Amino acid sequence: MALYQKPAAAKVFRDGREFPLEFGGSLPELTVAYETWGELNSSRDNAVLICPAFSAHSHARSHADDPNPGWWEEMIGANRGLDPERFFIICPSLLGSCYGTTGPLSQNPKTGEPYQGDFPEVSIKDITNAHVRLLDGLGISTLYGSVGGSMGGMQTLELAVSHPERVRRVASFSATTHTRAFTSMIRHVGRRAILMDPDFQGGFYGQRPPEKGLRLAREIGTIFYRSREEFNRRFSCRPVDPNRPPKLTENSFDFQNYLDHQAQKIVPIFDVNSYLRLSFAMDLHDLSHGHASLEAALDRIEAELLIVGVTQDRLIPIDEQLDLRDRLLAAGKTVHWREISSEVGHDAFLKEFDALGVLMREFF
């Protein structure tokens, strides 16, 4: 039994209105799973939206109703990046995900069956619009702030562009204005691994997902989530067992066991149809889409911004984050910039909680 589902204590917001999609078509209705920490104050101006990364969901931190550690456990708490004593923190699951918000496992009202392979392509803008519907439902007109890393950073930037009146402070870790071809190529070969798996069945795999393809996609991704420096330090370039001839059909190197482990971990927690759609949404990410130009898009931003890049990031390298900063500065925005050095590279937003916590407390 797959473990991917709505986190145990997530609340559910339902919006029966049609939900139009950026690249055409619409969903007949929208459900958003979300969790909250802290209390909304009487002036309703202390809300902070956490925008989840690719494989994340509403359960960012443990709480009384669900004591399991969250994916941003160490970012939330007293003396951490986001203090629930001060903020009303909201974290929704992503549109297109397998964690309770409308996605490929949701029931298609037209057929009464799960969408599976019929679920449409979604974009970062669509995901952001789903977040905004939730904010409407919660009666929050303007966020104190919004924060996210990687795909979450894309959402928080998109929110600042598409809905400038809805957010006063935006923190983006390891994100970009628009995805470049090189980064898309990496995700593309991961999706290809899934699409070539005979078990994929056009997305209608039911209870038998294309595990080999998903594992290989995750292996490819893992190479870019971390840094070359880390891998070359941690792993030997020599076969593990000097007394056993290396075999290309076996695991002869220690890094192969590491990649296997990373790959195996994702199988029970990520639905393949969701993986494909969220991966593709990142490739389609482009703040300029729907605007006259990237400059025109960025010009709409009203929020103050914190942009954080990681020196060793190989997926969205530091030069793209410097470019994001420079474009925001050129547009006359108030931008705080920090470059941090971390051997875990792109994954720093999931690991470097001390450094990011200080930055968030200063900024918020």
Added chain:
Amino acid sequence: MALYQKPAAAKVFRDGREFPLEFGGSLPELTVAYETWGELNSSRDNAVLICPAFSAHSHARSHADDPNPGWWEEMIGANRGLDPERFFIICPSLLGSCYGTTGPLSQNPKTGEPYQGDFPEVSIKDITNAHVRLLDGLGISTLYGSVGGSMGGMQTLELAVSHPERVRRVASFSATTHTRAFTSMIRHVGRRAILMDPDFQGGFYGQRPPEKGLRLAREIGTIFYRSREEFNRRFSCRPVDPNRPPKLTENSFDFQNYLDHQAQKIVPIFDVNSYLRLSFAMDLHDLSHGHASLEAALDRIEAELLIVGVTQDRLIPIDEQLDLRDRLLAAGKTVHWREISSEVGHDAFLKEFDALGVLMREFF
């Protein structure tokens, strides 16, 4: 019908002696396909060995018996890197390849059938030892020089270490002392793509090779053979057709067509069993293997060396080539070092013939 076979006019050297392999076992006999340009002089001291790269073979340049352009066509000729008026140039196909030298398509004398999946793992040292058997057969005791790029550079360095008395000058483009974990990871995920293809059949696929897996392996490789700078300049980050909704099961981006094209090109020219073994041989590359240390291995070298690295190389990045240079210098060797800048990155040794030609003429 697959096109992989011995190049049309390649000569064949046969050695009936057992051929021991570095990581155990042996081949009962050895065949080497090779081509030559120019004439061996009377003192037999003007021979130059070209060590082929991963997908290359004996046909480095066109000649009277085979007018098809070779894979190093523009490196060989008057006023080019290697002048056949001056040198006796030899280029063998690689042990383990599908181009006429003993490999998975060769007949296994024990069964009378092609080895296919039974062909053993080979190493850069094994490949180099096969080259040396050919030199023995040609009556060449000491080479004027040896040259290769990427996997060819590994061979030429290995030759200088394993058989120091056989070569006076060694030119290595974009190679390394030993393959690091990060670089191996990239090749590993490519091999995994092949191994997960149901058509692989443990290597006994006969006339129906696992094309999907091979194509995906080549797509992954292509991302690293060139540079991020090139891809981000050449390819749009936006879907090709603004009037058509992007689909994750289709080619929505122009880089996808490019990768498809690169992948499709390799299918008719590379046997999958050869691909796997030569890929694995690069991961196993380690000049120190069989010696007390890397220092002890490099200390054996008698040749003068030209080491060339490419600033934008993403597969064997420039820092590894600087490390190679520094280790050679520390060992007291005569080393000429050049760093060249090329947007084609690791593939510079297959493209930058003007720059490399000048360097080779100066060095040789």
